[in-house]
Amino acid sequence: MERIAVVGCGLMGSGIAEVAARSGFEVIVVESTNAAVDLGRERVSKSLRKSLDAGKLSPEDFENASQRLHFSTELSALVGADLVIEAISEQADGKFELFRQLDELFGDAPVVLASNTSSIPIARIAEVTAHPERVIGLHFFNPVPTMKLVEVIAGQRTSKETVLKAHELAAALNKTAVTAPDQAGFIVNALLIPYLLAAIRLFESGNASSQDIDTAMVLGCGHPMGPLRLTDLIGLDTTLAIAEVLFAASGEAHLTPPPLLVTMVAEGRLGRKTGEGFFSYPQS
Ligand SMILES: NC(=O)c1ccc[n+]([C@@H]2O[C@H](COP(=O)([O-])OP(=O)(O)OC[C@H]3O[C@@H](n4cnc5c(N)ncnc54)[C@H](O)[C@@H]3O)[C@@H](O)[C@H]2O)c1
Structure with a gap:
């Protein structure tokens, strides 16, 4: 996996995008409006700068991470991503609609479509797509750069390959993954x-x-x-x-x-x- 996409750049999306860029991935972030893109970009760069100022990030790593981050308001910008993490607001209908669109956009591509939902069962999200085997829960914690945990939640029809890729990503982001049941609220x-x-x-x-x-x-x-x-x-x-x-x-x-x-x-x-x-x- 080289290219990670993040949809939604609020509290969680900005943290996930930052950690992915710091870990060497090319990151494309999609927000709903230009104003939200500006806010999201500002959130990520402020956090990166804070790490730079605190000496936790070298000037070179700061520059490289910043260069790897790309922003758009168009979902089509996600084409070519290996794994998409949805981090939009916790509203089931909005997430269902987005996963329908993502499913259509990626067609038969071997992408992983992950949701950062805090509570909505993954099987319900997967159900709206034609490829439930590539849908999984990857639940990060706030603030993402400092919290070590990721809950990995497989839906009923999530494939073993998708689960494996989710664990690979968690390890690449230096997070500790736990396997959580696909029930409302997962474990935490x-x-x-x-x-x-x-x-x-x-x-x-x-x-x-x-x-x-x-x-x-x-x-x-x-x-x-x-x-x-x-x-x-x-x-x-x-x-x-x-x-x-x-x-x-x-x-x-x-x-x-x-x-x-x-x-x-x-x-x-x-x-x-x-x-x-x-x-x-x-x-x-
Ligand atoms: N806040 C937490 O502590 C926390 C922890 C773990 C998981 N989560 C989960 O992460 C997800 C995001 O939560 P948050 O706290 O970052 O929310 P937030 O309100 O800070 O950010 C949500 C962002 O999604 C954007 N958005 C909404 N619909 C969109 C769409 N269709 N396309 C693109 N962007 C869209 C909004 O503009 C906003 O910037 C939720 O599912 C939440 O349950 C939150």
């Missing part, structure tokens, strides 16, 4: 999201402050970050979308999205990416 979000929702419900009850909830989990359980700050990092919109998928799959009451989360998303308080969530983040 099936366990993490109920915890985050419980923390939001506790805050919503008015019985504990956001700071105390987070401090309790950091100092009492040794977590690197409290649940409300972690929700801000993930994005409240993404957390809500994952909760909705988990609730739809199980119907369990503790997975119902808390009203406060729904309200904050409706008000555009999405966490770090908008500067306001359970905590405030000055935007630089």
